[in-house]
Amino acid sequence: KAGVTQTPRYLIKTRGQQVTLSCSPISGHRSVSWYQQTPGQGLQFLFEYFSETQRNKGNFPGRFSGRQFSNSRSEMNVSTLELGDSALYLCASSLGQGLNTDTQYFGPGTRLTVL
Amino acid sequence: AQSVTQPDIHITVSEGASLELRCNYSYGATPYLFWYVQSPGQGLQLLLKYFSGDTLVQGIKGFEAEFKRSQSSFNLRKPSVHWSDAAEYFCAVGDKIIFGKGTRLHILP
Numbered sequence: 001k002a003g004v005t006q007t008p009r010y011l012i013k014t015r016g017q018q019v020t021l022s023c024s025p026i027s028g029h030r031s032v033s034w035y036q037q038t039p040g041q042g043l044q045f046l047f048e049y050f051s052e053t054q055r056n057k058g059n060f061p062g063r064f065s066g067r068q069f070s071n072s073r074s075e076m077n078v079s080t081l082e083l084g085d086s087a088l089y090l091c092a093s094s095l096g097q098g099l100n101t102d103t104q105y106f107g108p109g110t111r112l113t114v115l
Numbered sequence: 116a117q118s119v120t121q122p123d124i125h126i127t128v129s130e131g132a133s134l135e136l137r138c139n140y141s142y143g144a145t146p147y148l149f150w151y152v153q154s155p156g157q158g159l160q161l162l163l164k165y166f167s168g169d170t171l172v173q174g175i176k177g178f179e180a181e182f183k184r185s186q187s188s189f190n191l192r193k194p195s196v197h198w199s200d201a202a203e204y205f206c207a208v209g210d211k212i213i214f215g216k217g218t219r220l221h222i223l224p
Contacts, residue, residue, distance in 0.1 A: 045212035106159040
């Protein structure tokens with residue numbers, strides 16, 4: 001069974017641009033969560049999607065958004081990029097919804113650099 | 116406000132020795148608690164989690180953690196570490212999953 005895949009793996013953008021990252025969960029998994037990891041802020045939870053609906057959200061500004069498609073694939077979008085958005089963006093999938101569920105499986109991440 | 120403190124930035128132990136990584140949290144109710152591990156080869160993995168019930172939680176790779184409400188702690192333990200356990204470990208709390216800053220574990224041969 002294939003693991004969680006994230007595309008692209010590396011991305012370079014300039015300030016003010018927008019970016020879309022993609023996450024394909026493990027087959028059969030219906031929940032996708034997104035995380036940001038930076039040297040300064042560490043790991044932070046962005047949001048969780050289940051059955052195409054956002055079920056949980058961390059403390060990020062509205063420039064960060066996401067969606068989930070009927071095949072459980074998810075995208076996250078960051079508009080008006082800032083230098084501080086440079087980070088490793090991790091996606092995780094699980095079978096069920098919410099935190100009290102089965103194990104999460106993480107993808108390798110997308111490394112975003114904002115110049 | 117929810118918060119997590121991992122007091123040790125780095126810890127070094129000898130292979131075969133026991134391990135305890137500390138985690139203290141601040142949370143208003145019975146917390147959701149997690150431990151994650153991140154290594155270059157394996158990426159980020161969920162080691163174990165606590166929601167309710169038995170305060171001693173078993174995880175993958177031989178790790179366990181104990182929830183102590185009176186001490187607001189959720190320390191991670193392993194009886195005997197292996198060189199492959201060298202990684203960064205993150206404790207997290209709450210429904211918004213607030214992460215600690217991490218503890219980097221080094222293993223001496």
